[in-house]
Amino acid sequence: MSEDTSTRRTHMADAPLLEVREITKFFPIKSGLFGRATNSVRAVDGISFNVLRRETLGIVGESGCGKSTTARLIVDLISPDKGDILFDARRLGTDLTLNELRRNVQMVFQDSYASLNPRLTIEDTIAFGPIIHGVPREYARRLAWELLSKVGLDPKRFAGRYPHEISGGQRQRVNIARALAVKPQIIILDESVSALDKSVEAQVLNLLLDLKKELDLTYIFISHDLNVVKFMADRVIVMYLGEIVEVGPVESIYAETAHPYSRSLLASMPSMDPDHRSEHVALAGDPPNPINPPSGCRFHPRCPIAIPKCKTEKPLLHIQKTRGHLAACHLTAQQQETF
């Protein structure tokens, strides 16, 4: 009996908190007098992944690879063309309302200034979420004060001020407090620290780690900065042109990189050690046009080790050496077979 419940509990802990299934978004390109869609940008092309409870899932990739679109698709700020979002094993649209999802999954954006209403004081901004969910005004204000001190801002000094009066790092702390105000389980950090300078960035990252521990949070951490992702994430997803090319635990992604795109991405990572500076350009050219992505493996025109099969056949995510490490490359799949 007791064994039974304990196994169930471990099973529960392993069950993903958020599941993204085959989610797709094409942005139509409208032209002509009647705005007919003549073509579309394949921003996110049928990607699936899980977010586990209390983990930090990093999403990396070049700009335009669909990282931010994925984030917005999760909370339905952009409606997906296809695919499902499941939170806590409940499917959005059937047994989960959008409101429930949004209460549980909050976002922190990159532009700390644009994400705060310039006409509202900081306490009003933070209290807005709780108030619309029916929390009495006075209680919501107290909550805002608590959250301000939790994110390291003295409420007496900051509660009554306006966004333009405080620094970028302080603004991003306010944005984090605002996201926390509706008591979410997941916070999506969409390039949230990218615009901050390095010392402030480190402080905000440490704050995020403390908050995660204290409030049992789950993070989806989107960034183009591989050093920061390495520091923050438990697992990492590498995206290229709207697709997932590699996913796995952070150690194996960085140490046993399987996909050639991830390898060149990591090679471009600035090293802290001047003796280990990379001398050659890791990846030449821009990513191909997402309106007409290349056939087969989307990375093949830029891939240093492409074989003819890459041009014709789309590689699926294959299991790698480490548990939970998957990569979409024909070559690593072949190596697996020869083992």
Place this chain on the structure above:
Amino acid sequence: MIEQKTIPLDEYTRSPSYWAIVLRRFSRDKVAMFALAIIILLFLVAVFAPYIAPADPLKGSMLRRLRPIGTPGLPLGADELGRDMLSRLIYGARLSLFMGITPVAIAFVIGSSIGIAAGYLGGLFNSLTMRTNDIFYAFPSVLLAIALSGALGAGVTSGLLSLTIVFIPPTARVAESVTTQVRKLDYVEAAKASGANNFTIIRVHVLGNVLGPIFVYSTSLISVSMILAAGLSFLGLGVKPPEPEWGLMLNTLRNAIYVQPWLAALPGVMIFMTSIAFNLVSDGLRSAMDIKS
């Protein structure tokens, strides 16, 4: 965290709000404040016209037709029917200000509502509303006002109505473009992501950021409205004689321009002064609101 609850909430520094800052900046703008003083003075004159005016504006006398400015007992002379010009100008402020402000105020409410809804909702609703709006741009505003009040017949109400219709499309256009900019900002997205409905988002996050620019635009329309109203009266489409109104007075005195040019110019001077004052206030408001963080 727990000790925070004991902090009394009123013991904290509160920054002045955006509108408090705008008001302070505006009050330091000497030109705008002077123009505002003129407008306030005109309002007082209009409201207290019966107490200020030395004579009945409608009572004429054939014996003192077209008396020049400075005639004893007639400080600003008398018009072509021998009515006291000063009293007519004072009473004229009532209708002229009314015709200048009312259509713009109504157009502000209706135009902003249309524009904000179109800008916020976007998509097909935006296309339909704004293209319908554009149809009105096919006509020059003066012609549209003349055509409308011509069709509705002369009178204050029809003049008011036609001017309101003339001012709705440009107001809606400005409202739409400001709202479209605001709608794309992250704080609106963040408000959506926290589960707020459209009505709440518009009320809390959109209105405060768009009403300012629309209001500034509308104040600049007041002078246009005054001049258009004067034009309608001049053409005999707005206010009907013998009602004192500056545009109409300009019309009836135009035959006397060779006899008493200064007298004939007086209503024009009033129209000019008032519309300049409204424009200066509008300019001052715009620069007061243009705060760079």
